[in-house]
Amino acid sequence: MRRLLLWVLFLTNGCVIRSAIGQAVDPDQAKQIFGVLPKVADNLQNPVTPEKVTLGKSLYFERRLSKSSSISCNSCHDLGMAGADGLSTSLGYRWQLGTRNAPSVLNAALEFSQFWDGRAKDVEEQAKGPIVNPKEMAATKELVVQRLKSIPAYVDAFHKxxxxxxxxxxxxxxxxxxxxxxxxxxxxxxxxxxxAGNPSALSEQERQGLNTFVGLGCTACHNGVGIGGGSFQKFGAIHKPDWLKDLGRYEVTKNEADKYVFKVPSLRNVALTAPYFNDGSVWSLEEAVKIMAYAQLGRTLTDADAKSIVAFLNSLSEDPTLTVPTPVLPPSSLSTPKPMP
Known part of the structure; x- marks a missing residue:
């Protein structure tokens, strides 16, 4: 019996792979499309060492990196909330609201660039931004260094x-x-x-959702080990959402072709990190899936198809749950610059 074939685009390193909608995606095919999650996303220019990680963990939770000594990286990328903050846009210095939704920090180091507009090439460059952003942590480089040098335990940790x-x-x-x-x-x-080869790790509905996800062509953008995070794409490639005002990457490049272009977000832990989109305006994952299908693929999803895709997306949630105990931070000294509310 003839199969009814619909084209599916999967883009990796300039290659195009075609598949059939409804055709079951087995573990080997999924591995080819998405790859294997590493234990550490290492960087040859910044090797991950135990000493560096221990220091970095403390600094991630360190509120004294902010001008007011009240905001840390964890404030907007809460590791107890799957690396996000559950807000449409985050609160910064003196209760200022940001303009874009804070994406999850979990698995973010896998992505080919950082921020919605891709203005930072990696997490090393990204980490420099919020600390000195006047709407976020509002510190200066000099203040950060002065505070850290005034705390003997940090000086020792940096030397190590x-x-x-x-x-x-x-x-x-x-x-x-x-x-x-x-x-x-x-x-x-x-x-x-x-x-990894365990078909029973997904329920029947989740496997059907994976088949639908691949069959519709979602993997044209949401591919690779991050299930996204590997390319820039225009939001509204076919139908631009009426509510979309953010010009995206255009704000960085001033290139007309980059209007409404954003970095494709990773879908890992997406079921845990509502609200969605660059402005955090959509709180329902099922609604977000329907919007994306219409905006990017020109498809109006049935409720059944949307629910099956959401079931698949739930299988991308951390399992086991990542547990990061809050570190005990060293005390300030008498010379540590005071908070500046």
């Missing part, structure tokens, strides 16, 4: 993490340490168990 540096307590090394810690925040899921 960067033993080859004569003056290791620097803003550059602060970002490198935070990034090294973030590079360990990989979250395996039941889907990774499926890819």
């Amino acid at each position: 993490a960067f033993p080859e540096d004569k003056d290791p307590v620097s803003y550059e090394n602060t970002a490198k340490a935070i990034a090294a810690f973030e590079r360990t925040l990989m979250t395996p899921s039941r889907f990774d168990q499926f890819i």
